[in-house]
Amino acid sequence: MALKAILPMTAATLAAMSCPGLAQELNALVWCDHTDPALIEPFEEKFGVKVNLKEYEGTAAGLAILDQSQPGDWDVLVIDAVDVGRAVEAGYLAELPADQLPTQNFFPELVMAENNMVDGKTYAVTEKFGYNTISYDKTKVDPADMEDMASLTSGKYDGRIGIYDYYLPVLGLVALGQGINTADITPDTLGSLKDPLMALRAASKQVSDVVSAQTALATGEVDIVVGGGEWLTAVLAADNPNLDWTIPKQGGLRWAQSIGVVAGSTQPDLALEFVKYIVSPEGQAKLATSSCYWGMPANAKTGDALSMEQRAILRWQEQPDFLKRAQLYPIPDAALDTAMQDLWTEMLNQ
Amino acid sequence: MGWGLVAPALLWTAAFFVLPFAAMVALSFAHMEGREVVRGFDPGNYIRIFTDWTMLKALLNSLEITVVVTVVSVVLAWPLAAIIAFRVPARWQRLALLLAVLPFWTSYVVRSYAWLLVLGQNGVVNKALLSLGLIAEPLEIAATRVATVIGFVHFFVMLLTLTIYANLIQLSPNYARAAADLGAGRWQTFRHVILPLTLPGVVTGAFLTFVLCIGDYITPQILGGNAELTLPQLIMLQLGRSGNFPLASALSVVLMAVVTLAYFASSRWLRLDRV
Numbered sequence: 001m002a003l004k005a006i007l008p009m010t011a012a013t014l015a016a017m018s019c020p021g022l023a024q025e026l027n028a029l030v031w032c033d034h035t036d037p038a039l040i041e042p043f044e045e046k047f048g049v050k051v052n053l054k055e056y057e058g059t060a061a062g063l064a065i066l067d068q069s070q071p072g073d074w075d076v077l078v079i080d081a082v083d084v085g086r087a088v089e090a091g092y093l094a095e096l097p098a099d100q101l102p103t104q105n106f107f108p109e110l111v112m113a114e115n116n117m118v119d120g121k122t123y124a125v126t127e128k129f130g131y132n133t134i135s136y137d138k139t140k141v142d143p144a145d146m147e148d149m150a151s152l153t154s155g156k157y158d159g160r161i162g163i164y165d166y167y168l169p170v171l172g173l174v175a176l177g178q179g180i181n182t183a184d185i186t187p188d189t190l191g192s193l194k195d196p197l198m199a200l201r202a203a204s205k206q207v208s209d210v211v212s213a214q215t216a217l218a219t220g221e222v223d224i225v226v227g228g229g230e231w232l233t234a235v236l237a238a239d240n241p242n243l244d245w246t247i248p249k250q251g252g253l254r255w256a257q258s259i260g261v262v263a264g265s266t267q268p269d270l271a272l273e274f275v276k277y278i279v280s281p282e283g284q285a286k287l288a289t290s291s292c293y294w295g296m297p298a299n300a301k302t303g304d305a306l307s308m309e310q311r312a313i314l315r316w317q318e319q320p321d322f323l324k325r326a327q328l329y330p331i332p333d334a335a336l337d338t339a340m341q342d343l344w345t346e347m348l349n350q
Numbered sequence: 351m352g353w354g355l356v357a358p359a360l361l362w363t364a365a366f367f368v369l370p371f372a373a374m375v376a377l378s379f380a381h382m383e384g385r386e387v388v389r390g391f392d393p394g395n396y397i398r399i400f401t402d403w404t405m406l407k408a409l410l411n412s413l414e415i416t417v418v419v420t421v422v423s424v425v426l427a428w429p430l431a432a433i434i435a436f437r438v439p440a441r442w443q444r445l446a447l448l449l450a451v452l453p454f455w456t457s458y459v460v461r462s463y464a465w466l467l468v469l470g471q472n473g474v475v476n477k478a479l480l481s482l483g484l485i486a487e488p489l490e491i492a493a494t495r496v497a498t499v500i501g502f503v504h505f506f507v508m509l510l511t512l513t514i515y516a517n518l519i520q521l522s523p524n525y526a527r528a529a530a531d532l533g534a535g536r537w538q539t540f541r542h543v544i545l546p547l548t549l550p551g552v553v554t555g556a557f558l559t560f561v562l563c564i565g566d567y568i569t570p571q572i573l574g575g576n577a578e579l580t581l582p583q584l585i586m587l588q589l590g591r592s593g594n595f596p597l598a599s600a601l602s603v604v605l606m607a608v609v610t611l612a613y614f615a616s617s618r619w620l621r622l623d624r625v
Contacts, residue, residue: 060593086385159490165576167591206493206575215463216575221470221492334384341592342404349404349411349579 024049028076033290043277059083066092071264075271081115081256082331084124094263098122109323110298124260127278130295132169133252135228135245149177149250153199161204162216164227167344168329169253176251182327201347234294234313247325254326281305378599395600412581416564419502420556427510435518451508462572465501493575501573502563510555517551553619560612
C-alpha cells in the first residue's frame with residue numbers, strides 16, 4: 001500500500017517542483033521602488049509565493065533583458081508609461097482584463113488610456129506618478145525665483161545647479177521654458193532647444209543620476225536640481241526639511257510608470273493578482289512611500305492609507321491643481337529619440 | 351596529452367572571449383533602422399566615431415584621464431612600495447601591505463560616493479582648508495576631472511604598490527652595494543640600477559591601471575558629475591538609453607584597440623608573473 005500511495009505523491013511533488021506554473025515564484029522586472037520589502041512581503045504572505053525582483057534602469061535596458069529571455073522567464077513588467085506602446089509593439093505585454101482594474105478610482109489624468117491601451121485593448125495600468133520640475137533648498141535660493149525657469153539661466157545661480165541626467169524630462173522642461181508643449185517637440189523644433197539647453201548646462205555644476213543629485217542637494221554641493229521633484233526630495237525630507245520642490249509658471253513634466261503582465265507568463269493569474277495588489281490602496285500607499293523613491297499613487301482612493309505626514313510631503317491635497325499644470329513626457333519616435341539623445345550627449349560633452 | 355591539458359582553457363577562452371568578441375565585431379558593422387538592428391557590413395559606426403567631435407572628445411577625455419591617473423599613481427606608489435620593501439622591518443611588511451590595500455575591501459561604488467562627500471563644498475577637505483585659513487572660499491573639487499583623478503588614483507595606487515613591491519623585494523641588495531663600490535651616489539644608483547630593475551613591476555602595474563581606468567565609467571559618472579563624457583560612459587549611454595548596440599559595439603572595439611596598442615607599447619617590460 002505504502003509504495004502505491006507514495007509513488008503518485010512523489011510524482012506529483014516532482015511535477016510541482018519541475019513545472020514553472022506550480023513553482024509559486026513570481027518573476028518581476030521592476031524599478032527599484034518595488035524592491036522595498038514593506039511593499040512585497042504582504043503580497044508574498046497573502047498568496048504564499050516568493051516574488052523574485054530584478055531591477056533595471058532605462059526602457060532600452062529593460063527591453064533588452066526581455067529580448068534575451070525565454071518566454072515564461074518573466075511574469076510582471078514595470079515600465080515607463082510612455083513606453084508601454086513600445087513594449088506592446090515588441091510583443092512583451094499581455095492583454096489585461098480592464099474590468100478587474102480599479103481605474104475608475106484613479107485621478108482622471110492617470111488612467112492614460114492612450115498609453116496603456118493599444119487598439120482598444122488594455123496592456124498595462126498606471127501605478128505611480130510624479131513630476132520632473134525643480135527641486136531646491138529653500139534656505140539657499142529665493143523660492144520666488146523657482147517659480148520662473150528663466151531665473152535658472154539669469155546668472156544668479158551659476159554653478160549652483162544640478163541637472164538630472166535623463167534627457168526626456170529635462171528636454172521637456174527646456175521646451176516648456178521656450179513655450180513649446182512637450183507633445184510639440186519634433187525634429188524641427190528640437191533645434192530651437194539647443195541654445196537654451198547649452199545655456200542651462202553652462203550655468204550648472206553637474207549632470208547626475210538620482211543618488212548623486214540627492215547627495216549634491218543634501219550636502220549643499222548644489223542648491224537646485226533641474227528635473228527633480230517630489231521623488232528626489234521626499235525621501236530626504238525627514239533629515240532635510242529645507243528641501244522643497246515646485247512647478248514653475250511655465251509648467252512641469254509628469255512622469256508615470258505602468259505595470260503589466262508579461263506575454264508568455266506561465267502564471268498569468270498570479271501575475272494579474274500582483275498587478276491588482278499594486279494598484280489597490282494598500283499597495284499604492286506602500287509603493288508611493290517606497291524606501292527607494294517616493295511618488296504619487298495613481299489611485300486617488302489611496303489618501304486614507306497614507307499618514308498625515310506622508311500626505312503633506314506628497315502635497316496630496318494639491319494634486320488636482322498640479323496635474324492641470326503638468327504635461328506628459330515627450331513621446332519621440334525612433335528618429336526623434338535618436339536626435340534628442342544626440343543633443344543630450346553633445347550637451348554632456350560641452 | 352599536452353593538448354588535452356590545454357583544451358579546457360582553450361575552450362573556455364573560445365567560448366567566453368573569442369566568440370563573444372567576434373559577435374561584437376560583427377555587430378559593430380550593423381546599423382539601426384528605427385529601433386531595429388540591421389545586420390550587414392556598414393562601416394558607418396566607425397566613421398561616425400572618428401568624425402563626430404562628441405565621440406572623438408570622449409575618446410580623448412578617456413585617454414587624458416587614464417594617462418594622468420597612471421602617471422600620478424606610479425609616482426605615488428613607487429616610494430610607498432620602496433618604503434614598505436626597504437624601510438619597514440620584514441616582520442611588519444605583511445601588515446604594512448595589508449594596510450596599504452585595506453581600501454580595496456570597500457565596495458567600489460560606496461568608496462566613490464564617500465569621496466564625493468570628502469571632496470564636496472562642505473566636505474572634509476574644504477572644511478579643513480577653511481579652518482586652517484588656507485582658503486577663503488570652498489574649492490570646487492567635486493564634479494570635476496580633478497575629483498575623478500583623485501578617486502582613480504586612490505584605487506590604483508594600491509594596485510601599483512603591490513606590483514612594484516613584488517618586484518622590489520626580489521632585488522638583491524648586492525646591486526646597490528656593487529653600484530656604491532663603483533662610486534655611484536644614491537641618486538645614480540636609483541636612476542641607473544634600481545629603477546630600471548623595477549621597470550617590469552612598474553609597467554605591469556601601469557598597464558593594469560591603464561586597462562582598468564580606461565574601461566571604467568562609474569568613477570567619472572559619480573565623482574566627475576558628468577562634467578565630461580568618457581568613452582565607457584558613451585558606451586553605456588548607447589546601451590542603456592539608446593539601445594544602439596551596433597554603435598556601442600563599435601565604441602567597444604575602439605576601446606579594445608586602444609588597450610591592445612597600450613599592450614604592445616608596454617609588452618617589452620610586461621611581466622604579468624610578477625603580479
